[in-house]
Amino acid sequence: MTPTPPPGTAPPSRSLSDARHIIAACFLGWTLDACDFFIVLFTLDNVARSFSTSLEAILLAPTLTLISRPIGAYLFGRAADRHGRRPVLMATIVTYSLIELLSAFAPNLTVFLALRLLFGVALGGEWGVGTSLTMETVPPHWRGMASGLLQAGYPAGYLLASLMFLLLPALGWQGLFILGASTGLSVVYVALYVKESPVWLARRQGAGAVPDAARRPMLATLRRYRGLAVYAVCLMAAFNFFSHGSQDLFPKIFLALQRHLPHPAITAIVVAYTIAAIAGGLCFGALSERIGRARTIALAATLALPLLPLWALSTTPLWIGVGAVLIQFCIQGAWGVVPAYLNELSPPDIRATFPGVAYQCGNLIAASTGLIQNRIALGMGGDLSPALMIVVGCAGGAIALLATLAGPRFHAHLAGAPD
Numbered sequence: 577m578t579p580t581p582p583p584g585t586a587p588p589s590r591s592l593s594d595a596r597h598i599i600a601a602c603f604l605g606w607t608l609d610a611c612d613f614f615i616v617l618f619t620l621d622n623v624a625r626s627f628s629t630s631l632e633a634i635l636l637a638p639t640l641t642l643i644s645r646p647i648g649a650y651l652f653g654r655a656a657d658r659h660g661r662r663p664v665l666m667a668t669i670v671t672y673s674l675i676e677l678l679s680a681f682a683p684n685l686t687v688f689l690a691l692r693l694l695f696g697v698a699l700g701g702e703w704g705v706g707t708s709l710t711m712e713t714v715p716p717h718w719r720g721m722a723s724g725l726l727q728a729g730y731p732a733g734y735l736l737a738s739l740m741f742l743l744l745p746a747l748g749w750q751g752l753f754i755l756g757a758s759t760g761l762s763v764v765y766v767a768l769y770v771k772e773s774p775v776w777l778a779r780r781q782g783a784g785a786v787p788d789a790a791r792r793p794m795l796a797t798l799r800r801y802r803g804l805a806v807y808a809v810c811l812m813a814a815f816n817f818f819s820h821g822s823q824d825l826f827p828k829i830f831l832a833l834q835r836h837l838p839h840p841a842i843t844a845i846v847v848a849y850t851i852a853a854i855a856g857g858l859c860f861g862a863l864s865e866r867i868g869r870a871r872t873i874a875l876a877a878t879l880a881l882p883l884l885p886l887w888a889l890s891t892t893p894l895w896i897g898v899g900a901v902l903i904q905f906c907i908q909g910a911w912g913v914v915p916a917y918l919n920e921l922s923p924p925d926i927r928a929t930f931p932g933v934a935y936q937c938g939n940l941i942a943a944s945t946g947l948i949q950n951r952i953a954l955g956m957g958g959d960l961s962p963a964l965m966i967v968v969g970c971a972g973g974a975i976a977l978l979a980t981l982a983g984p985r986f987h988a989h990l991a992g993a994p995d
Contacts, residue, residue, distance in 0.1 A: 595714040597769040599722050601762070602706035603729045605669055608759035609702045610733025611740070612676045613641060615756050616692065618741045619749040626749065627685040634685070640693040642943050645700030646936035652701025653708075653929030660780075661709035661773045661928060666763050668705060672698035673760025680753035704932020711919040712775035712927065717865060719920075724861020724912035731853040731908060738846065779925065801923055805934070808918060811978050812938025815911060817971035818877070820945040821964065822887075822907055826900070830960050837893055845897045849904040856905035857912025869917040870979040876910035877975040884969055888961040907968075910975060 616623070616637055624634040648668075656664040675695045682688035707726060714722045740752055747755065827846055831837045837845075856876070864872035880903050887899030918931035945967065952963035 592715070594771050595718060595722075597765075598710050598713045598771075599718075599725060601766045601770045602665070602710045603725055603732075604762050604765065605665065605702055605706055606726060606729035607733045607736065608669075608756075608762060609672055609699055610730045611736040612672060612695070612733075612756045612759060613638075613699060614734050614737035615676075615740065615752050616641075618737055619744065619752060622744070622749040623688070627688065629685050636689055637692040639943070640689055641696035641699060642939060644693050644696030646933060646940055648697035648700030648702075649704050649932030649936040650929060651697065653704045653926070653932045656705045656708065656928035657776075657926055660776055661705055661712070662766065662770055664928070665702070665705045665709060665770075666766050668698050668702040669763045669766065670760055672702065673757050673763075676753055676759070677757035680750040680757070700932065700936045703935060704930075705928050707915040707919055707931055708922075708928040709770075709773050711916060712773040713771075719916045720861045720863070720865035720869075720913070721858065722861070723864070723914070723916035724857040724859070724909075726915050727861070727908070727912045728854040728857040730911075731850045731857075731904075735847065735850045735854075738843075738850075775924070775927075804921060804923075805930075807978070807982050808921065808930070808934035809937045809941070811975065812914075812918075812935050813941040814938075814971045814974040814978060815914065816939045816942030817945055817967060818880075818907055818975060819911060820942055821949060821967035821971060822903060824946045825949055825960060826964070830964065831896070834960055835891065835896065837896075841893045845893070845900055848897055849900040852901040852905040853908035856907070856909030859905075859912075860909035861912040861916070864913045864916065869913050869920065873910050873913050873917065873979040874976040876906050876913075877972040877979070880906035880910075880972050881969055884965045888964045903968075907972075 620634050620637070621631055623637070624631050627634070652664055652668055655667075672695055675691050675698060679688060679691045679695070682691060707723075710722055710726060711719055740755060743755070744752060827842055831842045831845065832839075860872050860876050863875075867875075883899060883903045883906065886895065887903045890896045890899050914935070915931070918934060919927060922930040949960065949963040949967050952966060953960045956962050
């Protein structure tokens with residue numbers, strides 16, 4: 577048995593190598609998962625024309641994907657708590673890649689929508705399983721940076737999808753989906769270099785087989801932690817209003833239709849704030865190691881609030897871009913702490929299930945963000961600026977209050993993680 581290194585010394589190089597491989601694999605998995613999701617959003621009009629249907633009908637595709645994400649978080653999370661993180665992570669990657677490939681050959685709209693519903697199941701499962709595997713494997717002082725890096729996979733997937741979209745004239749939407757399905761090859765990396773969570777292995781050995789809580793019905797376990805569950809879902813609902821409220825209607829509705837910016841300017845702004853989002857996740861994730869998870873979340877959310885007028889009320893491309901870069905740095909900075917924070921709050925025996933279900937249930941609650949903002953805008957003469965500020969401002973304030981006032985009550989260290 578390898579002794580635990582004294583405090584302040586580095587763990588064995590093999591352990592650090594394992595941690596690096598797991599971070600790389602889970603970041604890659606979340607990035608490619610997000611990329612496959614955003615390819616649909618970039619090609620909605622092309623898919624609609626292919627199936628001779630309306631844009632409104634094809635908009636059901638991303639909606640169905642979002643609705644089914646909590647199902648995947650539960651199913652794959654429970655499987656990972658019972659059978660291990662590594663094999664289930666590989667299963668999610670293979671599943672979403674296969675569904676992406678089948679989507680390219682869907683014979684009609686009904687089959688396409690059914691496939692996008694199933695895609696949401698895999699999309700919802702990947703995040704919870706990947707984050708639990710990472711947080712249970714990396715050294716404790718790496719968790720903040722690893723958390724920021726993992727969450728940065730989502731904007732990185734958006735950026736990758738936007739670059740792939742440049743190939744649309746040559747490949748068509750079906751070609752982009754086939755190219756997106758090649759992400760399944762990343763499972764080879766997981767198979768070769770990623771090892772099982774040492775925490776899950778230790779708990780399985782201590783229990784003799786499957787940990788007791790993993791065998792109990794999920795509702796029975798959640799009843800023991802109902803206060804924590806309510807807190808986590810409310811926090812993640814606020815987080816999803818925070819991010820979706822700043823992103824969903826911003827490029828096409830706000831920048832293109834209301835500010836009348838040309839396409840090159842919109843592209844430049846989107847790329848700039850996506851890079852800022854990645855940087856924000858890394859910076860605030862690292863900061864959380866110094867001042868704590870809840871304080872860092874509250875700080876990032878609070879810093880976004882005074883930036884709202886610059887972001888939503890500016891009229892020139894330069895200042896709109898500056899506002900978007902700064903606010904996404906803060907919004908995604910707060911998000912960068914989420915993987916570590918939810919895993920450290922989670923009951924140990926359901927760590928692959930709890931964070932993912934909380935995240936995806938919060939996402940389900942916030943699925944109406946665009947509709948809410950649109951109705952607010954219609955009530956204010958069609959101007960989207962106040963709607964953007966109200967929704968994002970309320971969400972940011974709620975996050976800061978929840979993390980500051982309720983967070984310490986539920987805080988718990990990641991029991992059993994390697995020291």
